[in-house]
Amino acid sequence: MFETLLTYIKRHSESSLSDEDIMLIKKSFLFKSLKKKELFLEQGKVCQYTGFIIKGATRQFSIDASGIEHVIQLSIENWWSVDRESFLMKAPSVYNIEAWEDTDLLVLSLENLERIHSIPAIKEMFWQMNQSNFIASQKRLNYSISLPALERYEEFLKHYPEFVQRFPQHTIASYLGISKETLSRVRNKYVHK
Amino acid sequence: MFETLLTYIKRHSESSLSDEDIMLIKKSFLFKSLKKKELFLEQGKVCQYTGFIIKGATRQFSIDASGIEHVIQLSIENWWSVDRESFLMKAPSVYNIEAWEDTDLLVLSLENLERIHSIPAIKEMFWQMNQSNFIASQKRLNYSISLPALERYEEFLKHYPEFVQRFPQHTIASYLGISKETLSRVRNKYVHK
DNA sequence: GTACGATATTGACAAATGTCATCGTTCCAA
DNA sequence: TTGGAACGATGACATTTGTCAATATCGTAC
Numbered sequence: 001m002f003e004t005l006l007t008y009i010k011r012h013s014e015s016s017l018s019d020e021d022i023m024l025i026k027k028s029f030l031f032k033s034l035k036k037k038e039l040f041l042e043q044g045k046v047c048q049y050t051g052f053i054i055k056g057a058t059r060q061f062s063i064d065a066s067g068i069e070h071v072i073q074l075s076i077e078n079w080w081s082v083d084r085e086s087f088l089m090k091a092p093s094v095y096n097i098e099a100w101e102d103t104d105l106l107v108l109s110l111e112n113l114e115r116i117h118s119i120p121a122i123k124e125m126f127w128q129m130n131q132s133n134f135i136a137s138q139k140r141l142n143y144s145i146s147l148p149a150l151e152r153y154e155e156f157l158k159h160y161p162e163f164v165q166r167f168p169q170h171t172i173a174s175y176l177g178i179s180k181e182t183l184s185r186v187r188n189k190y191v192h193k
Numbered sequence: 194m195f196e197t198l199l200t201y202i203k204r205h206s207e208s209s210l211s212d213e214d215i216m217l218i219k220k221s222f223l224f225k226s227l228k229k230k231e232l233f234l235e236q237g238k239v240c241q242y243t244g245f246i247i248k249g250a251t252r253q254f255s256i257d258a259s260g261i262e263h264v265i266q267l268s269i270e271n272w273w274s275v276d277r278e279s280f281l282m283k284a285p286s287v288y289n290i291e292a293w294e295d296t297d298l299l300v301l302s303l304e305n306l307e308r309i310h311s312i313p314a315i316k317e318m319f320w321q322m323n324q325s326n327f328i329a330s331q332k333r334l335n336y337s338i339s340l341p342a343l344e345r346y347e348e349f350l351k352h353y354p355e356f357v358q359r360f361p362q363h364t365i366a367s368y369l370g371i372s373k374e375t376l377s378r379v380r381n382k383y384v385h386k
Numbered sequence: 387g388t389a390c391g392a393t394a395t396t397g398a399c400a401a402a403t404g405t406c407a408t409c410g411t412t413c414c415a416a
Numbered sequence: 417t418t419g420g421a422a423c424g425a426t427g428a429c430a431t432t433t434g435t436c437a438a439t440a441t442c443g444t445a446c
Contacts, residue, residue: 062335062339064339064340068339070335070338070339072331072334072335073331084324084327084328084331085328085331085332088324088328127320127323130320130323130324130327131277131281131323133327134277134323134326134327134330135277135278135281137327137330137331137334138265138266138277138278138330139278140334141265141330141333141334141337142255142263142265144334144337144338144370145263145265145337145367145368145369145370146255146257146261146263146370148432148433149432149433168392168393168394169393169394170392170393170394174338175338176338177337177338177339178433178434179433179434179435180393180394181394181395181396181433181434181435181436182432182433182434184394184395184396185395185396185433188395341402341403342402342403361422361423361424362423362424363422363423363424371403371404372403372404372405373423373424374403374404374405374406374424374425374426375402375403375404377424377425377426378403378425378426381425381426
């Protein structure tokens with residue numbers, strides 16, 4: 001159950017893990033299982049955990065004034081799922097996080113995060129994760145202000161080909177900030193070009 | 194010259210700075226002065242420094258296939274200016290960073306960053322900066338996929354009122370991902386509503 | 387097995403935004 | 417001081433994208 005997480009930590013840090021480190025890590029995470037459509041985080045509540053996905057997939061979305069859902073983030077195995085703002089500030093979240101498949105997570109409270117932060121490999125891992133999250137987010141932003149729908153979709157395909165298999169098209173459309181009809185038409189253009 | 198930076202560090206960390214810490218910090222930064230329109234980073238080159246702005250303003254932008262500039266980031270005093278991807282990966286940047294006013298910076302190389310990273314307050318400061326950068330970037334993304342032009346502008350005004358005084362409208366339009374003409378019209382609507 | 391809901395496609399039309407051209411103003415540099 | 421570049425506003429029109437409705441398909445819960 002912890003193998004995925006430990007492998008992830010090793011791949012994202014320079015320092016190695018002692019046996020005590022591993023013990024501490026195992027004590028600090030909780031196992032959580034969600035059925036499809038179950039909520040990991042509900043709008044208005046504080047995000048209590050940051051979750052490492054062992055199996056399954058989640059989507060994070062906001063609901064605007066007209067009741068329309070906007071997908072902010074998609075995550076699958078080996079990704080973290082959390083609303084960082086709510087989690088770190090202990091503030092009510094404006095987002096929902098929903099399991100899109102039956103999903104298994106290892107979750108970590110803020111207190112336990114601070115506890116295992118004493119482990120160098122953990123610190124490095126989170127540091128690296130922060131950096132790459134920020135870089136990815138800046139890239140997505142760049143695309144969203146500078147590319148038309150078709151090219152945004154092509155970039156998405158290039159970066160996250162697995163996601164196309166795992167999430168329905170209207171979810172991906174929302175992630176890209178376009179309507180599902182536009183994505184459908186754009187895919188047609190893409191196939192025939 | 195270092196007061197601004199030291200104040201910033203204190204405000205963004207819990208640990209305090211010893212005199213030796215301050216010495217090390219002062220040794221690790223270089224002073225850099227840019228005239229208006231001068232480049233801090235040029236597309237295709239590696240971003241050698243992360244810069245803390247003491248005075249002035251910068252804009253980070255990409256240039257697309259049609260030669261059109263897209264503003265990714267605007268920064269003023271007390272902000273950091275850097276292309277993090279290029280800086281951390283030592284990879285050629287796809288962005289330019291230009292001084293929009295005469296600008297004074299304290300800049301830090303990656304090697305020196307690693308050196309002062311031994312100081313707890315510095316580590317905490319960068320950690321917090323990373324978190325809030327990511328949160329801000331996620332928020333901007335949320336707005337860019339879920340709000341129409343007028344509301345995007347209103348959010349911008351609410352979050353960054355100073356920026357409206359410091360940057361020309363067409364720069365802000367580009368930052369928001371809309372054309373300068375649309376922003377001009379949208380502002381008219383905003384004033385008269 | 388069937389019925390229903392979720393998904394995806396398509397057409398007709400509407401709305402938002404972009405593009406191009408023009409003009410007036412301001413501001414800075416020669 | 418003045419001329420030109422940068423900036424911003426506006427009109428006419430094009431393009432992109434969204435909205436709404438109809439339909440087909442597929443999977444799945446009962």
